[in-house]
Amino acid sequence: MSTAAVHQPTAHPENRTAPQEAHVTSTATPAASSTVASAETPAAGSVPPSGPTPRAGSGRAAGRRRLAGAVAKVGPLLAAVAGIVAVWYVVTYLVLSPERRFLLPPLHQVLGTTLGNPLVMGPMLDALWQTVGVALCGLAIAVVLGIGYAVVMVQSGWAERILYPYAVILQTIPILALTPLIGIWMGYGFSARIVVCVIIALFPMIANTLFGLQSASPAAHDLFTLNRATRAQRLFKLQFPAALPSIFTGLRNAAGLSVIGAIVGDFFFQQGSPGIGGLLRTYTLRLNMDSLFMAIILTALFGVAMFSVFAALDRAVIGRWYGRSGA
Amino acid sequence: MTRTLVLDDVTKAFPTGTVALEEVSLSVSAGEFVSVVGPSGCGKSTLLRLASGLDEVSGGDVEVNATSTSYVFQEPTLLEWRSALRNVELVGELRGVPKLERRRRAREALDLVGLSGFEKQHPRQLSGGMRMRVSIARALVAEPDLALFDEPFGALDEITRLRMQTELQSLFALKSFAGLFITHSVSEAVYLSTRVVVMSGRPGRVVADIPVPWGYPRTPELRYEPEFGALVGEVSAALGEHS
Numbered sequence: 376m377s378t379a380a381v382h383q384p385t386a387h388p389e390n391r392t393a394p395q396e397a398h399v400t401s402t403a404t405p406a407a408s409s410t411v412a413s414a415e416t417p418a419a420g421s422v423p424p425s426g427p428t429p430r431a432g433s434g435r436a437a438g439r440r441r442l443a444g445a446v447a448k449v450g451p452l453l454a455a456v457a458g459i460v461a462v463w464y465v466v467t468y469l470v471l472s473p474e475r476r477f478l479l480p481p482l483h484q485v486l487g488t489t490l491g492n493p494l495v496m497g498p499m500l501d502a503l504w505q506t507v508g509v510a511l512c513g514l515a516i517a518v519v520l521g522i523g524y525a526v527v528m529v530q531s532g533w534a535e536r537i538l539y540p541y542a543v544i545l546q547t548i549p550i551l552a553l554t555p556l557i558g559i560w561m562g563y564g565f566s567a568r569i570v571v572c573v574i575i576a577l578f579p580m581i582a583n584t585l586f587g588l589q590s591a592s593p594a595a596h597d598l599f600t601l602n603r604a605t606r607a608q609r610l611f612k613l614q615f616p617a618a619l620p621s622i623f624t625g626l627r628n629a630a631g632l633s634v635i636g637a638i639v640g641d642f643f644f645q646q647g648s649p650g651i652g653g654l655l656r657t658y659t660l661r662l663n664m665d666s667l668f669m670a671i672i673l674t675a676l677f678g679v680a681m682f683s684v685f686a687a688l689d690r691a692v693i694g695r696w697y698g699r700s701g702a
Numbered sequence: 703m704t705r706t707l708v709l710d711d712v713t714k715a716f717p718t719g720t721v722a723l724e725e726v727s728l729s730v731s732a733g734e735f736v737s738v739v740g741p742s743g744c745g746k747s748t749l750l751r752l753a754s755g756l757d758e759v760s761g762g763d764v765e766v767n768a769t770s771t772s773y774v775f776q777e778p779t780l781l782e783w784r785s786a787l788r789n790v791e792l793v794g795e796l797r798g799v800p801k802l803e804r805r806r807r808a809r810e811a812l813d814l815v816g817l818s819g820f821e822k823q824h825p826r827q828l829s830g831g832m833r834m835r836v837s838i839a840r841a842l843v844a845e846p847d848l849a850l851f852d853e854p855f856g857a858l859d860e861i862t863r864l865r866m867q868t869e870l871q872s873l874f875a876l877k878s879f880a881g882l883f884i885t886h887s888v889s890e891a892v893y894l895s896t897r898v899v900v901m902s903g904r905p906g907r908v909v910a911d912i913p914v915p916w917g918y919p920r921t922p923e924l925r926y927e928p929e930f931g932a933l934v935g936e937v938s939a940a941l942g943e944h945s
């Protein structure tokens with residue numbers, strides 16, 4: 376795994392208004408925010424203004440529409456998976472000569488030798504479970520630290536000027552340059568894996584939370600000033616609620632990164648029960664291709680699952696927040 | 703009559719060197735509704751910020767004799783994650799009014815601006831005019847002695863704008879706070895006000911102070927009266943001479 380591959384998906388320091396944050400970038404101007412919101416979730420516009428009046432008879436149509444919506448959502452994903460499988464088989468049978476076919480064994484062989492064999496699947500699922508634990512643990516710590524750091528930064532201009540550079544430095548040092556040191560300092564076990572995970576997932580939490588906390592309009596701040604709001608009132612009644620959409624954007628990105636962090640941690644810190652990243656390394660050394668591919672498939676599924684869960688959480692919470700789910 | 707707001711020889715220069723206001727004197731008493739018209743950039747918003755205490759004068763004095771001041775911004779400035787009712791409640795929340803009391807008052811204020819039935823709607827579910835009504839309800843809920851308005855209807859379409867003017871002057875007739883209202887529209891100023899203050903281009907100075915004779919409440923048809931047109935013409939002329 377190269378450094379570039381680890382670092383590519385993280386938010387770049389200058390990129391604080393990157394596409395993944397698009398739906399929060401304009402909350403600073405009240406005029407723009409309404410249009411931005413509907414751009415973020417096209418469904419918002421089509422919801423009838425007064426929610427609680429579903430007419431009889433529209434129930435079946437709504438059900439059909441929901442089914443169509445689910446198909447529209449899942450369809451492209453299934454098509455993408457089918458495309459990958461197709462390319463896989465093409466490479467296995469048409470590109471590779473029989474004696475080199477072991478480089479990419481056919482999918483049914485990968486599934487056949489692993490899924491049915493508890494001696495292979497058992498340790499693999501245990502390892503995956505271990506990695507899930509590290510990722511969630513690291514993510515939780517990164518969320519708390521990231522939000523806390525941003526809240527401190529937003530308290531004053533100089534706090535931000537002093538503290539932001541540390542976040543940027545943390546972000547720009549390639550994690551692979553730090554891992555040996557983390558190993559020496561922390562040992563090669565569970566806690567070192569979590570530290571890698573936290574370091575990798577922290578920056579999007581900090582950057583998105585900070586951006587969100589600063590997104591309330593100057594006029595809204597004036598409103599609070601005119602009513603003599605305390606610092607706490609301003610934070611909890613204005614800045615924090617205004618930041619919620621970007622906090623969830625940060626959470627979504629951090630969730631994806633925590634998976635990478637956990638696997639990188641597994642890969643380097645092999646003390647204690649192995650994670651899926653540890654098994655990846657073992658399978659690679661033994662050229663156990665079937666198991667290697669199964670492990671890769673499992674990590675991919677894990678990554679997709681994490682991202683989807685947090686994306687769904689994002690939509691649900693933000694939808695409620697802005698009163699989309701009916702009055 | 704108590705003078706609720708007194709600006710005495712107020713000058714405002716920004717650190718950038720811009721002199722926004724120069725020796726502006728102006729007072730608004732309880733039961734007066736004063737509109738300020740002037741060319742863009744002449745310091746009208748600055749005037750309101752000084753009057754509200756959001757900003758400090760560079761010279762002169764600001765005197766406010768009000769227990770409660772409210773401010774209506776050019777944009778509705780609603781918190782999008784709060785329903786209309788909870789947006790109006792915010793003021794009471796910040797000022798420590800008990801929950802039942804502030805909720806009751808918020809309902810009354812929404813009712814006053816014709817939004818009863820829309821309490822639970824979020825800003826995104828309301829039209830531009832309705833959002834501005836919520837904003838006005840939020841300003842009136844604290845029973846202000848002094849109400850400041852910074853071009854609140856500037857972003858509304860003409861029809862909504864006329865309707866909002868009619869509603870605002872009847873609210874004023876009802877509550878009779880001291881009102882200071884910024885606008886670009888001369889007819890809006892004349893229709894709403896007891897007095898129209900005309901400012902010159904930057905640095906802003908007061909160049910005319912024209913009383914409006916009609917009492918309240920005013921009918922929408924007042925706008926078609928020849929006397930109304932004559933007064934609009936007089937204000938426009940004062941505005942034209944000094945911009």
Ligand SMILES: Nc1ncnc2c1ncn2[C@@H]1O[C@H](COP(=O)(O)OP(=O)(O)OP(=O)(O)O)[C@@H](O)[C@H]1O
Nearest residue numbers: 716718720722741742743744745746747748749904
């Ligand atoms: N914070 C500030 N720092 C520097 N200059 C400012 C600041 N606020 C306003 N100004 C300047 O002061 C002048 C008056 O601004 P102000 O916003 O009061 O004008 P206005 O009459 O409200 O204009 P408009 O009708 O377009 O709203 C402008 O030239 C503006 O550039």
Ligand SMILES: [Mg+2]
Nearest residue numbers: 746747748852
């Ligand atoms: Mg202005």
